[in-house]
Amino acid sequence: MNNLIPINHQLPAQPSAPFRPIEPERMHLRQLFGILLQRAKLGLGVAAAVFVVVLGAFAMQTPTYTAVGSVVIDPSGRNLARAEQQSSGLPADTSAVDTQVEVLRSRGVAERVVRAQKLYNDPEFNSRMAPGFFGLKKPAEPIVNPAPRLVEHTATVLMNKTWVRRAGLTYVVLVGVNSTSPEKAARLSNAYMEEYQRLQLDEKLARVTRANRELGMSLEKMRRDAEIAEANVQRYKNQHGLLSAEGSTMAEQEVSTLNQQLAIARAETAEKYARLAAAQAQLRNGSGGADVGAALGSDTVREMRKREAELSVKLAQLKTDFTDQYPEVKRTQAQLNDIRGQIQIEINRILSSLRAEAQAAAGRQASLMGSRGAAQGGIAQNNEAMVGLVGLQQKAEAAKAIYEAYLGRAKEVAAEGSLQQADATINARAAIPTAPSSPNMKLGAALAVLAGLVAAGAAVLIAEFWDKQLRSRLDVERELGVPFAGVLPDFRSVKPKGLRGPEAAPEEYLVSHPFSGFAEAFRNLRAFLMISAPHEDSKLIALTSAVPREGKSLTSFCLARTLALSGSRVCLVDCDLRQRGVTKLIGARDVGLVEVVQDGVPLTEALVHDARTNLFVLPAAGKSVPYDLFSNPVTDEVLRDLANQFDYVILDAPPILGVADARILAAKADRVLYLVQWNKTPLRAAQSAVDILQECGANVAGALLTKVNVKGQARYGYGDSSDYYGYFKNYYIAAA
Structure with a gap:
């Protein structure tokens, strides 16, 4: 055996030409809907949390009451002191009403209300008057003579709690005031309208007083001028004998x-x-x-x-x-x-x-x-x-x-x-509101629902695109640049309901139901292997993945059984010396690959025969993990012997990213099947693993999507074979 040439020297594996990536596909509505369905739990959880937070924020707000009164503006400005009031019969200029609306909104009216109602002593409008938490701080003494800046500040707070709005194109102006007290809201709304009327009267009286004063000074001078002029006329008549009677x-x-x-x-x-x-x-x-x-x-x-x-x-x-x-x-x-x-x-x-x-x-x-x-x-x-x-x-x-x-x-x-009268009359005094205007729980619930939906959608999209996963043939070929080998469904998504006993195991169900959808997926993989490399020299097939727990060992075992059931002589070698996934499926053994390579145990003693499928398995029986086993030339000789004895030698290799043994095995194998767990393996990890395989000179025959939830995959609508599992479900069961 020492005279044998290593396998990779005798039959060098020629790396296949890199697969040409395809152009990106536009996401359609069905795929988006599928994403939402697949991440429904995340979306519902985020939506519920946001809904509770937003609704709780609304519920914790201090109730606010709004009292609304109305005034009617008389833009004509009629004067009761004038007997003749000319009217054109045309409607008054609407800008006059808008001007009065702005006067109502002005700081001058607000300051008058502040002074009249002494709002600078109200904690709602002057926070310095409020007591401290838990009564630790006593409220300040009432202010008698407020400073101008305090009045301005209080007026600003009042203006923020007041709204003035014209009712359409009418002369009616609505005045509303928000307050934590319904009585206070009504009182301030009425005070606003009353102070507005007083402001108009005060301005008019000020103009009248100023006019009286100016007219009084001018009138006295004009009276003296008239008397002097009349005296000059009489004096002239007397001087010139222009005495007259009756004109x-x-x-x-x-x-x-x-x-x-x-x-x-x-x-x-x-x-x-x-x-x-x-x-x-x-x-x-x-x-x-x-x-x-x-x-x-x-x-x-x-x-x-x-x-x-x-x-x-x-x-x-x-x-x-x-x-x-x-x-x-x-x-x-x-x-x-x-x-x-x-x-x-x-x-x-x-x-x-x-x-x-x-x-x-x-x-x-x-x-x-x-x-x-x-x-x-x-x-x-x-x-x-x-x-x-x-x-x-x-x-x-x-x-x-x-x-x-x-x-x-x-x-x-x-x-x-x-x-004098004001140009506005109070149309309706503000009544004490019976229900708070804020928080509006109906509006809060609607906003909470909307915020929850938006947050759920954002969470789903962020989770979807934060670290993209592979789900379809297009994803594999577009992102990894390798041929697509097939889809392997997750057994839990296709097994019949009520299945119990030994047949509940995927590897046993595969044998007992050879015409089921689960078994059909592995026959499709077998067909891919036969079509992609029809030459008999391509016997060593390594199965690896980027990271652990992607179904590599189960896939290797099921593939080997499928090939054996088809009449081929198949040997499955457990090359994952750390996890020993295949060995665990067939049961612990005392002799395996390590003993054959290091101790010279004959293959006939180490191989385990599967009577149900005529499959031979070379387990990893040793408890210790030898150092650099697959670089040993004896390992190459063992693999060559297996290749000479069997039609297919399936190598269950460890994950490519974390274990160096996987890289050596990928280079020694004639073909490599690269496994990617559906909707789980991160895209970056999958791409890194493909790059490593290509650097090793491995012949990557194709990539497999494992553990595919056929129902979830169908929701995305990618058009893969798993999308139509529902159409063939009865067909598979009938043929099983």
Whole structure:
């Protein structure tokens, strides 16, 4: 045996060309859903913890009550002191309402509320007034005269607890105050609205007072100016004789009177001369003045004519009875002549009187005309003096008008002082709230649920991508760059329910149910080995992993049994001298690989025969672990002998990252099957192990995903064979 050449010298293992990685695949919704399902416990735990914390934080908050009142803004700013209120009929500018909203939010209103309610003595608004924990510190004494900075600080706290909001586009403004006391919240909300009204009234009264003071000073000066201007007008009139009555000067009144008298005199003169002319015309016509109008209107003439008529009648009667010489006829004739003479004398006197009256009327007219001429001369002088008077009168009237305007405005302003009203009225006073507005447990529960879901999702994603694991064929080929050899399901995820006894062991179930899904996975692995290396020289097959507990020994034993059940001569060598996984499966032995190599025990004595599958196992029987056993040339000779006797020699090697023996065995083997535990082996560890295998010159035939939870794998939807296990489950059981 010492003359044998080591296996790796006689049949050098040629490392296969590195497998070309494929392009990354985009994650689809089903894979994301599968991740959530696989890490449901973590997500639910984080969600529950966050839910409890958030809800507890809400529940531990001090209850806060909100009292809401409302005021109605009158943007027109009507003044009760003014009788005439013009209204355009158009809605007021909405910016005026917004301005009042900002006034309500201002620090000035807040400071007025602080001073009115003495909030600087309230521990809720001034923390220095609160007692210490457990009564260790007494509260401070009440403050009587607060400093301006303290008022400002308290107002800031109050403003943070107050909100002012306009109700839509209406003139109603809502004022809400938050407080730990419902009564205090209502009181402060009402105080806010009242102080806002007082602020408006105070500002208006201040403006009225200032206007009164300024108008009073100006009014006195304007009164003196008006008096001086009026005195200058009167003085000028006196100096220039511009005395007047009823709005005109005396000269003008005199001329007006003379004109009236002159008109009357002219009419009388014309009338007198007309009567005189008519009488003279009648005299010239020979009537003797009997038909003169003045004579006809005279009572004396009328009596005489009556007497004349009587005498004429009497004379005519007498002449009828008597002759002209009859004494009575003569006497009557004489009386008639005498009466006619008297009538003529009276008519002449009347004509003389008419002439005298006409002359007198003409003289009066001439006199009036002379007087009017003199008066008109005085008017001309007055007109020259009126030029200066007009200017003085205008100044006096202007001064008087200004004085009267200011006097009227002063009266209005004085009236406004007692009739001022705020531009806002309290629409609804704040009522004492019956339920706290904060914390809102419904909202807190909703936020807690939302925070729990977000935290759960974040925890699942962080756990998923913090250290990526391999789950699918695509993961293996993309991340490791080696061919995919197959999927080996976790026996617990595929075994029938109620399975008890020896058959509950995976290696026994494999034999008793050769057509089950579990057994089919190993037959697929056998097919991969046959197709990937059809040459008979590739007999030594090493199975290794990156880290322990990835199902390497069980996989080696089940694979060896599957190959043996197919009729091949198979030998399984337990090369994991520290853990002895295969040896534990078949039971402890006294003779094994160590004794064959070091003590020269024949293989026939060390091999253990599996009667159920015709499998031969070379265990690791020794209790001690020899130093560098696999570098011994005798080990190469033993492996060569096994290769000559069997169709397949399965080497159960230790993990590649932690044990040097695995690297030596990987280099000696014809092919290496690299095992990765599904959803468990860290990606970095798996990649490091592949790098080491390639550095050793190992021929990595493919990588296996072990302990695959077929139900969990199906949730991810990668499209591997394990995804469709549910479709073939009944098929496997029927054929078992």
